[in-house]
Amino acid sequence: MSAVRKVEVAGENGYSIEIGPGLLEDGARLSKPLRGRHALIVSDGNVAPLYLDSVETTLHAARPDLTLARFVMPAGEHEKTLARFGECLHALAALGATRDATVIALGGGVIGDLAGFAAACWMRGIDCVQLPTTLLAMVDSSVGGKTAVDLPSGKNLVGAFHPPRAVIADTAALRSLPERELRAGLAEVVKYGAIFDATFLDWLEAHADALLARDDDALAEAIARSCAYKAEVVARDPFERGDRAMLNFGHTFGHAIETEQGYAGTSGDGLNHGEAVAVGMVLAARLSAALGRASLADAERLQRLLQRLGLPTAIPPGLPPQALLARMRLDKKADAAGLRFVLWDRAGAARIVSGVPDQDVLAVLAA
Ligand code: NAD
Ligand code: ZN
Known part of the structure; x- marks a missing residue:
């Protein structure tokens, strides 16, 4: 054992x-x-x-x-x-x-x-x-x-x-976990690499097949590393008053997709939470690139990793950019200054950015 x-x-x-x-x-x-x-x-x-x-x-x-x-x-x-x-x-x-x-x-x-x-x-x-x-x-x-x-x-x-x-x-x-639930969990694992540690992204690229094959040791390592990242932020910010919100990388876009499709993912059709977050992370990385904060190559690398893990990386058909934008405005993560996102400084390092202009968000949603 x-x-x-x-x-x-x-x-x-x-x-x-x-x-x-x-x-x-x-x-x-x-x-x-x-x-x-x-x-x-x-x-x-x-x-x-x-x-x-x-x-x-x-x-x-x-x-x-x-x-x-x-x-x-x-x-x-x-x-x-x-x-x-x-x-x-x-x-x-x-x-x-x-x-x-x-x-x-x-x-x-x-x-x-x-x-x-x-x-x-x-x-x-x-x-x-x-x-x-x-x-x-x-x-x-x-x-x-x-x-x-x-x-x-x-x-x-x-x-x-x-x-x-x-x-x-x-x-x-x-x-015994259904395949789709396993992949949804892997999206959140990738999130930790994306916001905290690019070397964890390297590790995930190297172990993608082992994780999908449910290798006990690969899974335990991925879980332990993910928990260590989360534990550190939680200990610093137990009541989510500050940088714990970094854990919402991909979630502003992801929640907009989930709510716009009416939480269809919970009943089988549409994206589930992890899948919506996978799409959301790619959009957040692309938005970071569009704003000149990070490189497009990093966004593409993230997209390839998520695809290898069997996760979707594009907005499903039938969800218009304007409707998604309207959902984001209603989200808890918006404030008076405009839309607030967790964006990349580079792969493995993120920060919370307020007042992101609508037209930049729309451009990424429509791409
Ligand atoms: P879930 O609890 O609905 O589990 C997914 C499905 O897998 C269910 O049908 C469940 O019965 C089944 N299942 C669970 N374990 C299984 C196993 N070992 N073998 C076979 N089937 C199994 O969903 P989830 O994705 O685990 O969690 C989603 C919930 O977590 C949401 O309500 C979300 O709001 C919440 N959440 C909370 C936090 C937090 O910080 N508290 C963070 C993220 C998500
Ligand atoms: Zn989540």
């Missing part, structure tokens, strides 16, 4: 992220962060049949005194609702969860966000342990403490900052 990689998130509410194959079967590791005698495992209808029984059995064997309950909800972004959040709280009540109880999130980002928010609210905050099972959750949503549910009027509108007590990422769980 490969070595377990460990990344620490520094700070007052610091925690560790452990990454490696087989960790969901490691009872000592899974039970170590549990302080009290109660734990609620939250999962979804796809993940529960694959991993929940085994996690429960493993935890019981390691900690026979533990009272465990489960809350399994239907899978999908459209289930990340206040209603499901309420049901999760009722499950904590039924368990008799005390202040030292733990919510265990076993699933992708939807489960991590909802379970994390339930932990943030139950008795004004109890521990949450994240057991992410998608690549996106392992490299992004399980780390950093942002928790939320959606409202009909918008995504992630209700939530809290509530850092997890621990994150344990079992790379073996990625073997």
